[in-house]
Amino acid sequence: MLNYKLYYFNVTGLGEPIRYLLHYCGVEFEDYRFQDFDEWKNHFQDKMPMRQVPVLEIDGCEKLHQHISICRYFGKKFNLCGSTLEEDQRIDEVMYDINDMRLSIANYYNETVVEFKAALKERMLSKLSFFLGKLDMLASKNGQSFVRGGITWVDIYYAGISEVMSNILERDINEDYANLTKLVAHVRNNNRIKAYLEKRPKTII
Known part of the structure; x- marks a missing residue:
């Protein structure tokens, strides 16, 4: 089973539709929320693909970014797309x-x-x-x-x-x-x- 970790701030924002979708699909994931801006800036920003979040990490290595693209990915993965x-x-x-x-x-x-x-x-x-x-x-x-x-x-x-x-x-x-x-x-x-x-x-x- 894949391990997922969502990186975002402790707000709803662009992370919330991803959280909704992951929960709807029954996907277990770590909902990692930065405690403050300093934690993000000093420890995480430079590690993200485009130095922004939300980012979804898969198995501790692959990182998906862009919130719409992440939502579409899980839509395809869990058959929540159109039939045509x-x-x-x-x-x-x-x-x-x-x-x-x-x-x-x-x-x-x-x-x-x-x-x-x-x-x-x-x-x-x-x-x-x-x-x-x-x-x-x-x-x-x-x-x-x-x-x-x-x-x-x-x-x-x-x-x-x-x-x-x-x-x-x-x-x-x-x-x-x-x-x-x-x-x-x-x-x-x-x-x-x-x-x-x-x-x-x-x-x-």
Whole structure:
């Protein structure tokens, strides 16, 4: 059996959708969380492929990086992809739509210049509303999933990353979208994910 170790900070962030997916698939792994920035910078940063995290280490040697790529890897490994090439294309489309939305929120969150932040907020909220509306329509058509009648890795990814986006904005971004709310609840009601959510460390974000 392979040994997995996920390196990330003690926050939800880009590590959370990976954690969701690993728990959903029943993969045992060490959830290694840096205790502070100094630990990361002084002991780990230079050991990572691109000097950033999340990184998933396999058997103490091979390191996978880029959070979307890691999620896709486990989607393929545990048959959580589409049943056709076209369905996989749709999954990727949804994935990058979600990531566009996430980046818009991240840019707003990381901006420190007050006047720029105000402009970014207006643009971000408009983009958020547009994307959430489109994603809600997809979830409506496909029965608690984005692409087909069963859960794929992008549904699990969304349940994890939408929690991160909600934490940043200090409100549930899905609350006005009934189909997205059902999709996320469906994922989080998985017994393994539910157990993880109950025991995971309490973090600010």
